[in-house]
Amino acid sequence: MVATLIRLTGDWELAEDCVQDAVEKALLHWPEAGLPRSPAAWLIATARNRALDVLRRRRTEQAKLAERALLDEAEQIDADRDDRLSLIFACCHPALPLDGRVALTLKTVAGLTTAQIADAFLVSESAMSQRLLRTKRKISHAAIPYRVPTDELLAERTDGVLAVLYLVFNAGYGQLEGRLADEALRLARMLVDLMPSADEARGLLALIMFQQARRATRFDAAGDLVPMEEQDRSLWNPVLTAEAHRELRRATHSSRPPGPYRLQARIAACHASAPSAQATPWHAIVPLYDALLAAQPSPVAALNRAVAVGFRDGFTVGLDALDALDADVLASYHLLPAARADFLRRVGRTEEARAAYEDALQLVADDGSEARFLHRRLASLTTNLIFNLRARTSPRT
Known part of the structure; x- marks a missing residue:
């Protein structure tokens, strides 16, 4: 309704005010008189008439022109x-x-x-x-x-x-x-x-659907972040996932090369199709990141590619890929040291991992779910370190 009145009057604030007036009249009138046959048409007509009254009172040439346009297009709902x-x-x-x-x-x-x-x-x-x-x-x-x-x-x-x-x-x-x-x-x-013919718009829709399909598992009952490999995939929304796949297929039929949103949707589809974290097709994901970087260079996409390389080729190789990134560009981005910390943790370089987690915590903007997740990871390293030290110093039995 607001959009229709903006088109007719060219005045954003007038359109919003008149629609609010129409809704207020409906709340007063409809409980007694009952719903009209077409509530939307009633509201638009009431808002249009209110706008017409305001325009008449303004008595300016601009208002007269808008009034003529309003009268000419009054029935073009x-x-x-x-x-x-x-x-x-x-x-x-x-x-x-x-x-x-x-x-x-x-x-x-x-x-x-x-x-x-x-x-x-x-x-x-x-x-x-x-x-x-x-x-x-x-x-x-x-x-x-x-x-x-x-x-x-x-x-x-x-x-x-x-x-x-x-x-x-x-x-x-x-x-x-x-x-x-x-x-x-x-x-x-x-x-x-x-x-409907905008392929990248459909790609963005598919991408959002894939992400939303697993939203219910992204946080635990306490509101803490759960990484994808630890999420319960049986709780991912199968209806939304299937719809995302359909939208992506429709966007992929285009002869035009895929843009950044279709490529990201394909990456999300790889994750959504894997029955487990271990079955994630990293061999297919890395080339998709290569195509994404060619279509739309981004330091964040480069970071994600390096992480994918680590899961495909080994975490030591992934660390080399992370070290090859432009650290100056990503200097304030906490996920770079967080990714290094994760790979270091996986290869057993505990002290370096602790330092990287502390670096990441220095860059987190607030004490929200991401900060709590990093604190948990850091605490787990400390617990493991104490356990290992005790195991080394305890007498053999």
């Missing part, structure tokens, strides 16, 4: 698909700051409240409200168009939309509650429905 797609591209316009794109997408497209978005990103509601206000003003001042990009810009702009949705998903995937991850899945489904 079937334009919902284009409205929603235009709304997504407007919210994710590259001229907007990235944090503003994310916030506005969650507010306007996903329908989250300002308080919910603020909670998800651990900022105050007033700070998030100001961020949204600045983003809307930027849209007005920069005259950002409310429309789907032209064909020559569509691929580039679609990449920006996918990046915002992926950022929303990653922000929510690391949280116990997972509200943002659920919204990212819903938005990815919406985008595929609106752009």
Whole structure:
């Protein structure tokens, strides 16, 4: 409804206010009069009439032009698909700051409240409200168009939309509650429905589905992180996994070479198809990371490839691959020393592993689930070290 009124009026705040007014009238009117035959049409008509009253009162040339457009298009409610797609591209316009794109997408497209978005990103509601206000003003001042990009810009702009949705998903995937991850899945489904021929959008949808399918096993009852190799795979969601495989197959039929989201979805599919951690097809995963690095070079992807090499070729080889990475680029990324610590632990280099875990803990932003996991690993090394020392010094019997 908001998207439809934005298209008709060109005014974001007016559209939101009028929809709220319409909902308020419905809450007062419907309990007595009963539901109308088409509640959505009733709400849109009520919001449209409210917008028309406001525009008439403004008495400006711009308002008159908007009024004529409103009257001309009053019956064109079937334009919902284009409205929603235009709304997504407007919210994710590259001229907007990235944090503003994310916030506005969650507010306007996903329908989250300002308080919910603020909670998800651990900022105050007033700070998030100001961020949204600045983003809307930027849209007005920069005259950002409310429309789907032209064909020559569509691929580039679609990449920006996918990046915002992926950022929303990653922000929510690391949280116990997972509200943002659920919204990212819903938005990815919406985008595929609106752009069924966009292969990378379908690849992102498959990737999110694979990840969400095992979300229930990612944390234990105490809210602590459980690594993938220790998760109970029987609890992974088989329905969502099967749907992810179908979406990935549909995206793979394209003649275009796979982009970063389809490649990451293929990697996730390898993990999802393995009946156990020991059966993970690392021989297939490493070449997929090679293709991913060729399509979209990234220090994080390079780190993940090095880890995959370690599981394929041996942990000592994996340590060499980790040491070959650009340490300066990843200097503030805690997963680099955490990965080194894990490989060192597996090859029995306990003291070096302890130091690497301590380095990782220095880089963790807060005392959340990842920090608690690293502390547990470090504590287990200490316990094993004490046990081994006692075993060496105790008398033989």
